[in-house]
Amino acid sequence: MxxxxxxxxPTRDIEATVEQISQLEQxxxxxxxxxxxDLESSQxxxxxxxxxxxxxxxxxxxxxxxxxxxxxxxVDKLRINPGNFPQKELEGIIKLAQEKGVPIRxxxxxxxxxxxxxxxxxGATAEAMVESALKSVKTMEKYGFENLVIALKASDIHRTxxxxxxxxxxxxxxxxxxxxxxxxxxxxxxxxxxxxxxxLLQGIGDTMRISLSTDPVEEVRVAWEILKTLELRxxxxxxxxxxxxxxxSINVTELAPQVEEMLQDIKKPLKVAVMGCVVNGPGEAGExxxxxxxxxxxxxxxxxxxxxxxxxxxNILEELKKEAEDICRE
Numbered sequence: 001m002x003x004x005x006x007x008x009x010p011t012r013d014i015e016a017t018v019e020q021i022s023q024l025e026q027x028x029x030x031x032x033x034x035x036x037x038d039l040e041s042s043q044x045x046x047x048x049x050x051x052x053x054x055x056x057x058x059x060x061x062x063x064x065x066x067x068x069x070x071x072x073x074x075v076d077k078l079r080i081n082p083g084n085f086p087q088k089e090l091e092g093i094i095k096l097a098q099e100k101g102v103p104i105r106x107x108x109x110x111x112x113x114x115x116x117x118x119x120x121x122x123g124a125t126a127e128a129m130v131e132s133a134l135k136s137v138k139t140m141e142k143y144g145f146e147n148l149v150i151a152l153k154a155s156d157i158h159r160t161x162x163x164x165x166x167x168x169x170x171x172x173x174x175x176x177x178x179x180x181x182x183x184x185x186x187x188x189x190x191x192x193x194x195x196x197x198x199x200l201l202q203g204i205g206d207t208m209r210i211s212l213s214t215d216p217v218e219e220v221r222v223a224w225e226i227l228k229t230l231e232l233r234x235x236x237x238x239x240x241x242x243x244x245x246x247x248x249s250i251n252v253t254e255l256a257p258q259v260e261e262m263l264q265d266i267k268k269p270l271k272v273a274v275m276g277c278v279v280n281g282p283g284e285a286g287e288x289x290x291x292x293x294x295x296x297x298x299x300x301x302x303x304x305x306x307x308x309x310x311x312x313x314x315n316i317l318e319e320l321k322k323e324a325e326d327i328c329r330e
Contacts, residue, residue, distance in 0.1 A: 001205060001233060003208060004176070004207050004209040005029045005031075005032060006032070007032065007034050011034045011037075011044065012040045012041045014048055017048055018048055021048070024220055025054055028236070029054060030054055031077075032054055033057040033058075034056065034059065039069060041066075045073035045074070046074050057079055057105070058070035058075040061084050064088075065089075067080060068093060074100075076102065078104045079107055080105070081106065081107055082136045094145045097147070098144070103148065104140065105150070106136045107151045108132045108152050108153070111124070113132055117129075126154075126163040129159070129163045134167075149175070149206070150173050150174070150175055153180035155179065155182065164205070175206055177199055177200070177204070177205040178196075178208065184213050188213065188214075192211070192222065196226055197229075200230055200232060210226075234269035235267060236268070239272055239274065240273040240275075240291075245276070247277040252276045255316065258317060262317060272291065273287075273288045273291035273302075274291070277293070278293060281294065281295075282300075282302065285302040288304075289303070289327055292316055298310040299313050
């Protein structure tokens with residue numbers, strides 16, 4: 001399962017686009033998609049690609065000329081809807097993509113289904129989305145093109161889940177997961193976690209993007225947290241922290257986010273517990289790589305369930321950082 005995101009800078013602004021992609025790479029983005037709304041944007045894709053380290057996907061609608069130019073610029077994948085192109089233009093796009101070995105992602109969005117499907121199914125149902133996708137796939141296969149990825153997206157989890165379940169029973173192509181227009185950082189994270197988590201636990205999906213109305217770096221962080229929580233992939237720090245109560249002798253509410261931010265640049269898998277008291281604290285901290293537990297007037301540092309030692313509370317962040325770096329060196 002690869003983590004994908006999308007830039008929100010004007011693609012023709014090479015410096016801003018590359019800078020954002022660099023930030024996304026640092027956060028763990030493994031595939032980056034850029035919107036290509038005009039010819040000028042397509043003409044700079046080669047210069048963008050040479051400055052980044054992850055595959056570049058060009059998102060194109062309606063213009064065969066822009067799609068062809070993007071392929072000539074050396075992009076790693078196209079995202080198109082075949083129905084948006086005249087037949088002759090689509091033939092040219094497919095032929096050039098075949099020559100260059102570039103995959104094409106067929107995207108179906110509930111918000112932009114063709115009228116034919118809306119009329120047939122009485123709206124943008126999961127069944128309508130699936131039939132629309134299969135129609136596009138058959139069009140591509142008609143030209144002998146099978147280097148495909150398919151995406152089915154709706155802004156609600158029920159239609160999205162049903163659509164992917166139906167499609168996964170009918171095709172063997174890679175599937176790109178997403179709850180489109182999921183919402184704000186808070187609500188969109190919850191919606192995406194439920195929908196994507198459900199599909200991932202069924203073994204459905206090959207790439208994923210969390211679509212949030214916020215800094216795209218947050219999309220990448222959420223995606224990785226979902227994968228780590230489901231134990232599908234490992235990367236960076238995973239925080240285990242208690243919800244706190246009157247027994248807590250350290251301020252977990254303040255401390256846990258500080259620990260998370262302090263250790264966010266660590267790439268190796270590392271589980272860190274921040275626990276307020278000695279009721280559940282030693283048990284939870286004893287099962288992870290590193291933990292801190294409130295212990296009356298002191299705090300207790302626990303490393304892999306042993307080598308426990310007491311420290312002053314004001315030294316918690318400093319000591320945790322030292323221990324985390326030492327574990328990573330080992």
